[in-house]
Each structure stands twice: as structure tokens, then as C-alpha cells.
Amino acid sequence: xxxxxxxxxxxxxxxxxxxxxxxxxxxxxxxxxxxxxxxxxxxxxxxxxxxxxxxxxxxxxxxxxxxxxxxxxxxxxxxxxxxxxxxxxxxxxxxxxxxxxxxxxxxxxxxxxxxxxxxxxxxxxxxxxxxxxxxxxxxxxxxxxxxxxxxxxxxxxxxxxxxxxxxxxxxxxxxxxxxxxxxxxxxxxxxxxxxxxxxxxxxxxxxxxxxxxxxxxxxxxxxxxxxxxxxxxxxxx
Numbered sequence: 685x686x687x688x689x690x691x692x693x694x695x696x697x698x699x700x701x702x703x704x705x706x707x708x709x710x711x712x713x714x715x716x717x718x719x720x721x722x723x724x725x726x727x728x729x730x731x732x733x734x735x736x737x738x739x740x741x742x743x744x745x746x747x748x749x750x751x752x753x754x755x756x757x758x759x760x761x762x763x764x765x766x767x768x769x770x771x772x773x774x775x776x777x778x779x780x781x782x783x784x785x786x787x788x789x790x791x792x793x794x795x796x797x798x799x800x801x802x803x804x805x806x807x808x809x810x811x812x813x814x815x816x817x818x819x820x821x822x823x824x825x826x827x828x829x830x831x832x833x834x835x836x837x838x839x840x841x842x843x844x845x846x847x848x849x850x851x852x853x854x855x856x857x858x859x860x861x862x863x864x865x866x867x868x869x870x871x872x873x874x875x876x877x878x879x880x881x882x883x884x885x886x887x888x889x890x891x892x893x894x895x896x897x898x899x900x901x902x903x904x905x906x907x908x909x910x911x912x913x914x915x916x917x918x919x920x921x
Contacts, residue, residue, distance in 0.1 A: 694735060701728040710832050725762055732760045801878045810871045814838050817864045825857030837861075842868025 704721040707713060713721075736753070743749035814835070822834035828850065837850040841864040852858050 694731065697728050697731065701725055710836070722762075729760050729762050736760065801882070803875065803878050806871060806874050806878075810842075810875075813867055813871065814842060817842075817860060817867070821852060821857050821860045821864075824860065825852040825854050827851065827853040827857070838864055841865050843872065844869065 701724060704724060708718050708721050736757075740746060740749055818831060818835040818838040821837060822828055822831050828834045828837060833850055837852070840847055840850070841861050844865060852861055
């Protein structure tokens with residue numbers, strides 16, 4: 685119960701940190717707010733590193749622990765130190781949620797599901813793909829002046845929303861937009877298909893379990909009837 689409480693606090697702190705970072709990243713804010721967000725981010729990063737180091741020394745297989753948590757290290761870097769990687773704090777948030785689920789004794793099945801369906805790899809590829817597209821269109825197209833606008837355009841393109849508020853003007857920028865749309869359709873279709881298949885599989889499994897339970901019940905009743913018939917036959921003899 686104590687560990688659950690600790691990780692719930694870490695998750696809440698990380699969520700607030702992401703909101704503050706997103707606010708300073710996508711919207712014009714005062715210098716005082718930026719300073720406060722930077723200070724809060726440093727504190728959260730320090731806490732996350734303490735948790736990471738503690739978990740590392742507690743891990744039975746330290747090499748495997750580093751291998752499993754290597755990407756999340758980028759999510760613990762202070763955002764002003766590495767500008768582009770600031771939104772990768774989402775990766776650390778996902779990891780904290782997985783650890784919380786592990787404490788509740790269900791993470792094994794979740795991890796098994798993620799590895800079995802390659803959903804963890806698909807999500808990681810989606811995150812990397814969105815950043816690569818955003819950086820590319822930011823650098824190439826003259827109509828997109830900052831990374832936040834490029835990232836917004838990338839997400840809108842990948843999800844096929846198409847607000848039309850940001851439009852690349854160069855041929856190269858439009859080509860990147862086409863790649864973003866096709867890649868987004870492919871990635872989100874995979875994620876949707878995997879989740880849908882999981883729900884259908886769970887439903888079929890529940891139906892089979894219910895049917896098996898009814899068959900077992902009927903079999904038991906038939907056995908009881910056979911026993912009573914045998915007892916009647918023995919009494920008549």
C-alpha cells in the first residue's frame with residue numbers, strides 16, 4: 685500500500701510537470717511562470733532520478749533493468765537542457781503507470797500483452813515518427829516557423845483531422861505531410877486493430893469460460909442422476 689501511494693504521487697507530479705511544460709511550449713506565458721515551471725521540472729526530475737537509481741539497485745538483474753528502462757531516461761532530463769526531448773516525459777509517465785500496475789499484481793499480464801502484440805514497440809515507433817516528421821517539416825518548410833507549430837501540424841496530419849490552420853507551402857513540406865498522413869493511418873490502424881482484437885478475444889474467452897462452466901454443471905448433474913439410478917437399481921435388487 686505504501687509503494688502504491690508513492691507511485692501515485694510520482695504519477696501526479698509527472699502529469700502536472702507535463703502540463704506545465706506543454707503550457708510553456710505551446711502558449712506564450714510570462715517569464716515568472718517559465719521560471720516556476722523550470723524549477724518545478726528540476727524538482728520532479730530529481731525525484732524521478734532518485735526513484736530510478738533506487739529501483740536500479742533493488743533490481744535483481746541490473747542489466748535487464750537498464751535495457752527495459754533505457755528510453756525512459758530521456759524522459760527524466762530537464763526540459764531546458766534538451767529542448768526537443770521535453771515531451772518525452774510522457775514515456776516516463778507511462779513507465780510509472782506500468783510500475784503502479786505491477787504493484788497491483790496485474791502488470792505481468794499487461795507486459796505480456798504489450799510484448800505479445802508488439803503494442804509497446806508500435807507506440808514507441810509512433811512517438812519517434814511524430815518527432816522526426818515534426819523536426820523535418822520545421823526545418824524544410826518556410827511557412828512553419830517553430831517546433832510547436834510543426835508538432836501540432838504533425839499530430840493533426842497523423843490523426844487525419846486536417847484543421848487547415850497550418851499548411852506547408854513547399855513541395856518538400858507537402859511531401860512530408862503525405863508521409864505523415866500515411867504513417868499516422870498505418871500506426872493508428874495497427875493500434876486500433878490490436879486493441880479491438882484484444883477485446884474480441886477477451887469476449888470470446890469469457891463466453892467459452894461461461895460455456896465450459898455450464899457444461900461442467902450439467903455434467904455434474906448427470907453424474908448425480910446416474911448415481912441415483914444406480915442406487916435405485918441396487919435397492920430393487
